[in-house]
Amino acid sequence: MPNTLVKSSAESAFLDLHKKLLERGRPALAELQEIALRRFDSLRFPHSKHEMYTYVNTKELAATSFGLPDDAANVSEDFVSRHIYPGCEHQCLVFVDGTFDRGLSRFEGMRADIAPLSEADRELKNYLSETAANENDVFASLSTAFCGDGIIFKVDDNTQISDTLQVLFVSTGRAAAPVMHAPRLVWQLGKLSEVKVIEKFVGRDGGYFINSVQDWLLAEGAGVSFTQVQADVFDSWHFSKTRVHLNRDAKFYSTNASSGTQLARHHYEVWLKEKGSELKLNGISVLDGKEQVHNFVRIHHAAPQCVSRQHFKNIVNGAARSSFDGTVIVNREAQLTTSDQLVNNLMLSDNCHTNNKPNLMILADDVKCTHGVTVGQIDEDQWFYLQTRGLSAKAAKELLTRSFAQSIIQTIEFPAVVEELSGSLLQKLEATDA
Amino acid sequence: MLEIKNLHARVDGNEILEGISLTVKAGEIHAVMGPNGSGKSTLAKILSGHPSYEVADGQILFEKNNLLEMDAEERSLSGIFMGFQYPVEVPGVNNAEFLRMAFNARRVRDGEEEIDPLDFDELLSEKMKMLKMENKYKERNLNDGFSGGEKKKNEILQMAILKPKLAILDETDSGLDIDALRTVAEGVNSLRNEKNALILITHYQRLLDYIKPDFVHVLHKGKIVKSGDKALAIELESQGYDWVTTEN
Numbered sequence A: 001m002p003n004t005l006v007k008s009s010a011e012s013a014f015l016d017l018h019k020k021l022l023e024r025g026r027p028a029l030a031e032l033q034e035i036a037l038r039r040f041d042s043l044r045f046p047h048s049k050h051e052m053y054t055y056v057n058t059k060e061l062a063a064t065s066f067g068l069p070d071d072a073a074n075v076s077e078d079f080v081s082r083h084i085y086p087g088c089e090h091q092c093l094v095f096v097d098g099t100f101d102r103g104l105s106r107f108e109g110m111r112a113d114i115a116p117l118s119e120a121d122r123e124l125k126n127y128l129s130e131t132a133a134n135e136n137d138v139f140a141s142l143s144t145a146f147c148g149d150g151i152i153f154k155v156d157d158n159t160q161i162s163d164t165l166q167v168l169f170v171s172t173g174r175a176a177a178p179v180m181h182a183p184r185l186v187w188q189l190g191k192l193s194e195v196k197v198i199e200k201f202v203g204r205d206g207g208y209f210i211n212s213v214q215d216w217l218l219a220e221g222a223g224v225s226f227t228q229v230q231a232d233v234f235d236s237w238h239f240s241k242t243r244v245h246l247n248r249d250a251k252f253y254s255t256n257a258s259s260g261t262q263l264a265r266h267h268y269e270v271w272l273k274e275k276g277s278e279l280k281l282n283g284i285s286v287l288d289g290k291e292q293v294h295n296f297v298r299i300h301h302a303a304p305q306c307v308s309r310q311h312f313k314n315i316v317n318g319a320a321r322s323s324f325d326g327t328v329i330v331n332r333e334a335q336l337t338t339s340d341q342l343v344n345n346l347m348l349s350d351n352c353h354t355n356n357k358p359n360l361m362i363l364a365d366d367v368k369c370t371h372g373v374t375v376g377q378i379d380e381d382q383w384f385y386l387q388t389r390g391l392s393a394k395a396a397k398e399l400l401t402r403s404f405a406q407s408i409i410q411t412i413e414f415p416a417v418v419e420e421l422s423g424s425l426l427q428k429l430e431a432t433d434a
Numbered sequence B: 001m002l003e004i005k006n007l008h009a010r011v012d013g014n015e016i017l018e019g020i021s022l023t024v025k026a027g028e029i030h031a032v033m034g035p036n037g038s039g040k041s042t043l044a045k046i047l048s049g050h051p052s053y054e055v056a057d058g059q060i061l062f063e064k065n066n067l068l069e070m071d072a073e074e075r076s077l078s079g080i081f082m083g084f085q086y087p088v089e090v091p092g093v094n095n096a097e098f099l100r101m102a103f104n105a106r107r108v109r110d111g112e113e114e115i116d117p118l119d120f121d122e123l124l125s126e127k128m129k130m131l132k133m134e135n136k137y138k139e140r141n142l143n144d145g146f147s148g149g150e151k152k153k154n155e156i157l158q159m160a161i162l163k164p165k166l167a168i169l170d171e172t173d174s175g176l177d178i179d180a181l182r183t184v185a186e187g188v189n190s191l192r193n194e195k196n197a198l199i200l201i202t203h204y205q206r207l208l209d210y211i212k213p214d215f216v217h218v219l220h221k222g223k224i225v226k227s228g229d230k231a232l233a234i235e236l237e238s239q240g241y242d243w244v245t246t247e248n
């Protein structure tokens, strides 16, 4: 490998760690790992002015000395079932420390194929190699370089799965040294197929780095409803990269609810590749203490008559931080594009921070695109109004905060998730009043 | 019931009320009139506990308690209600749910149990019917996107649910059409009894045809410059404020 001598210790630590990984035996995705590792080596960890990490300080994370995971982490069925939403008991995929756990998963009567990523067909393998070689995000490269094996979730043409599927990512945490988990999922959706997916990320103990990558490949007319709940423990790192490819008339509706960690970052990269495809990307973060959530979004409108709608809301308290860095790129051929991008921040304390950079790059001339950001506090007039009707200052503030979150929460179609979110939101507000 | 003595109040350093004294007894209706900017809404907001106003001098007793020591929540719970001149829109807060929360806050304070949601819905329906409000306003968010008149009706709906001892209605008539004004006035009248009292802030004698005041006061530059009975309102309607304000 070139430049080994001038490399900073952060990168070489991971390269050394990878050598140790190889000593354990040839990984199932050896070739892909090799490509990703080379890409990681050329991308390098971001310096402080890196354009993809403007608001995210990764120095401490990169400098952390990570170890390899122990062979078999043990997670009880009881722990798992506590985190499975009602209605998903019979359809859930469980990952433990980044690795798919067949024993803990349930797929009774599932109308989809689930296969290891190492068994991908040639076409998918080519896609994965090419993506890894051209990866733009160094942490996604790192994830692929360390990914043991992933899962392909394949739904045939014309198959609509009405039951909701849950994916649970459990990190056991607290090993001798911090460990990075690199779960990998590829979702292949056939023509006119439909799925509803809830993903939840939880930790049993802290000190881990969950660094996931997923690819959503939607054929003509496919539809996805995707809800993500990030509920890791505070002293963990959570990075995710979600790549979405939408073919003709495909629809991808996504809502992410994050409670933050010491550093959480979601990277979305979406291609609206063919006419009539539609994206909804929503996010809500409820942050307190020193929690952070950063969203980084790139949306490529490459075909005419596509729609993308983004709405992110952040409730930021304590000394928490949020950021949004989003760009919509409308290619020359993407006439009649409709795109909007809105970020609302509710700042509840003097010490909290938010940075927002919505951006549009429009090369087509006949488009309807908007973007906007608001940063505000609890509205004093609303707050007073509610108190004059007998609500305490605290109850009124809670009500207003919940109502701020409402427009995103109501896009989630699963009552159990909504209930859980409202609960944790209130819990955080209460914690700070004490 | 309410005793205001020599009230002086400031906002952002500007003296707005310059010595107001007013006594309201149970069963009475007081109308407060006066030109724009004379301090009527300021008085109403101070009574309901708005934090932006600084009381520089004077005293307010409500049922013998020092009102100025109570926060907005306490004042509401002890029976004061202000109908806002400009009711605030609160998107994301369901109207019916909010009303139930407010109703329950009062029950809890009185040591009672929270009302059964179905019973509350019935109570709400009854009050809405009285005010000729369609059911769809239950589903709407609090004042969100309501027209000017709808917001005013919604204020009276809140009053009807909360049954205050003292209601201060700040220009509730402005923005209501003729039929709505009559409906609202009938609603307010139906809530009246010898134990509660009403302060009506208005520019128009029209409202006072429906809700008959015992006293009419004219506020000018932060002072009550004239008090009288209903005849005063009629006089003001035909002559304007000049004749009372120039006298002083």
Ligand SMILES: Nc1ncnc2c1ncn2[C@@H]1O[C@H](COP(=O)(O)OP(=O)(O)OP(=O)(O)O)[C@@H](O)[C@H]1O
Residues within 6 Å of the ligand: B011, B012, B014, B016, B034, B035, B036, B037, B038, B039, B040, B041, B042, B043, B085
């Ligand atoms: N924050 C503020 N800073 C300075 N002046 C203020 C402030 N709030 C109110 N005022 C002034 O106080 C005065 C009284 O206002 P108020 O709203 O009480 O009048 P009003 O009698 O209700 O008028 P209207 O009939 O138009 O409703 C006005 O001159 C207004 O401009």
Ligand SMILES: [Mg+2]
Residues within 6 Å of the ligand: B040, B041, B042, B085, B170
């Ligand atoms: Mg006024």
